[in-house]
Amino acid sequence: MVKQEIIFVPYPTPGHLLVTIEFAKSLIKRDNRIHTITILHWTLPYTPHADLFAKSLIASEPQIRFHALPEVKNPPPFDLFLKATEAYVLEFTKATVPLVRDALSTLVSSRDGSDPVRVAGLVLDFFSVPLIEVGNEFNLPSYIFLTCNAGFLGMLKYLPERHRRMGTMLDLSSSEDHHIPGYASSVPSKVFPAGQFKAFDHFACCCTDNFPPVYPVGPVLSLEDRPSPDLDPSDQRRIMRWLEDQPESSVVYLCFGSYGVLGAPQIEEIARALEVSGHRFLWSIRTEDGGPCDLLPDGFTDRTASKGLVCGWAPQVEVLAHKAVGGFVSHCGWNSVLESLWFGVPIATWPLYAEQQLNAFTMVTELGLAVELRLDYVSTKKEIVKAEEISEAIRSLMDGENTVRGRVKEKAEAARKALMDGESSFVGVKRFMDDLVGEDF
Numbered sequence: 001m002v003k004q005e006i007i008f009v010p011y012p013t014p015g016h017l018l019v020t021i022e023f024a025k026s027l028i029k030r031d032n033r034i035h036t037i038t039i040l041h042w043t044l045p046y047t048p049h050a051d052l053f054a055k056s057l058i059a060s061e062p063q064i065r066f067h068a069l070p071e072v073k074n075p076p077p078f079d080l081f082l083k084a085t086e087a088y089v090l091e092f093t094k095a096t097v098p099l100v101r102d103a104l105s106t107l108v109s110s111r112d113g114s115d116p117v118r119v120a121g122l123v124l125d126f127f128s129v130p131l132i133e134v135g136n137e138f139n140l141p142s143y144i145f146l147t148c149n150a151g152f153l154g155m156l157k158y159l160p161e162r163h164r165r166m167g168t169m170l171d172l173s174s175s176e177d178h179h180i181p182g183y184a185s186s187v188p189s190k191v192f193p194a195g196q197f198k199a200f201d202h203f204a205c206c207c208t209d210n211f212p213p214v215y216p217v218g219p220v221l222s223l224e225d226r227p228s229p230d231l232d233p234s235d236q237r238r239i240m241r242w243l244e245d246q247p248e249s250s251v252v253y254l255c256f257g258s259y260g261v262l263g264a265p266q267i268e269e270i271a272r273a274l275e276v277s278g279h280r281f282l283w284s285i286r287t288e289d290g291g292p293c294d295l296l297p298d299g300f301t302d303r304t305a306s307k308g309l310v311c312g313w314a315p316q317v318e319v320l321a322h323k324a325v326g327g328f329v330s331h332c333g334w335n336s337v338l339e340s341l342w343f344g345v346p347i348a349t350w351p352l353y354a355e356q357q358l359n360a361f362t363m364v365t366e367l368g369l370a371v372e373l374r375l376d377y378v379s380t381k382k383e384i385v386k387a388e389e390i391s392e393a394i395r396s397l398m399d400g401e402n403t404v405r406g407r408v409k410e411k412a413e414a415a416r417k418a419l420m421d422g423e424s425s426f427v428g429v430k431r432f433m434d435d436l437v438g439e440d441f
């Protein structure tokens with residue numbers, strides 16, 4: 001039997017790395033046709049420690065090897081990041097093309113001849129669509145591992161079709177409603193991601209009747225051996241010790257993902273809301289510089305010492321799995337959503353950027369699986385959500401046995417079932433592997 005190698009090119013931020021590497025690990029565990037998975041790793045200026053983080057995620061996996069790409073030679077100007085993050089990311093990804101080409105030429109040629117391992121194909125992040133061309137040069141099939149949900153895929157398919165039909169770009173402030181494949185409700189323009197238009201150029205080629213095969217392989221969750229990107233375990237232990245002392249379902253957990261930074265005025269409103277609501281809380285705060293407590297109002301930490309804890313990076317999976325946690329105020333990054341559903345913890349939605357508004361809409365309006373705090377909040381607009389609104393949402397999230405909580409528990413079961421032998425995810429992974437390495441191997 002010829003052994004196979006798969007080359008993964010993840011996007012180097014925690015939200016993408018955790019889940020992409022988890023998918024790689026699950027393939028290795030499940031399919032003995034795979035000999036090696038190579039992670040081609042690159043760095044962005046705002047992800048300086050991503051290499052250490054990725055390495056620590058694969059430390060216990062001898063069949064996964066890490067291949068660092070050299071630094072990108074002509075990166076786009078950082079100004080572009082501040083003006084249009086998605087455009088910057090796409091330009092940056094394009095700049096990785098020659099580096100990936102060089103790496104592939106080494107990796108593929110070293111596998112030629114007597115070496116019984118064959119490179120079967122590439123698994124790319126959806127930001128790395130330009131790398132499909134490089135795969136073609138080496139006769140390697142490329143697959144996109146979509147770290148978002150199927151609704152987002154529906155939107156990727158819908159937008160170029162709409163553009164062809166209407167001839168105009170979508171105005172996010174318009175009152176137009178959209179019928180996206182897979183959604184029962186019509187989707188308002190205001191929940192579409194702001195950075196969509198450049199990214200969708202790349203997908204336009206797929207939007208014919210020949211849409212490529214889609215393999216439902218989710219939910220993919222990274223639940224074990226998760227180091228924190230700052231690689232400091234002491235804070236994680238402090239958080240878990242604190243949770244041990246809290247009554248069951250009493251704590252609201254607030255966290256806005258890997259990069260959800262809020263300004264001082266917004267932090268103040270959240271702090272006020274937590275004091276007013278009176279609920280116990282665990283609040284993970286990201287700041288651009290400095291520590292998590294730097295922007296808190298004077299005296300807040302002392303006044304709330306018996307009720308709450310503020311931290312930097314939280315061990316989110318352990319937190320959501322803990323019986324003391326009864327609700328989650330979340331930015332609706334897709335991993336956070338999946339993790340909360342997995343552990344049956346309901347969410348109050350507060351999206352900030354990327355496709356998070358669409359996720360919030362999906363959870364609240366389409367599926368009835370979350371409490372609405374906001375659906376269309378956009379962090380760059382710097383709107384301040386007032387304490388009263390936040391505390392009201394926390395109250396409806398935490399108080400009593402609301403209907404959302406019941407539905408979330410049902411979803412937790414459905415998620416586990418999807419992974420079982422013969423169910424959707426199990427079958428999706430098998431189809432993907434058979435297509436990639438061939439059923440004959």
Ligand SMILES: O=c1ccn([C@@H]2O[C@H](COP(=O)(O)OP(=O)(O)O[C@H]3O[C@H](CO)[C@@H](O)[C@H](O)[C@H]3O)[C@@H](O)[C@H]2O)c(=O)[nH]1
Nearest residue numbers: 015147148257258284313314315316333334335336354355
């Ligand atoms: O203090 C923290 C913060 C985050 N996490 C983990 O980091 C991951 C964060 O992923 P996610 O919730 O998806 O948020 P982002 O980091 O913001 O993810 C980016 O990638 C996601 C997947 O494509 C998109 O859905 C988001 O919009 C995009 O911002 C999750 O596994 C969390 O458990 C922690 O463990 N502790």
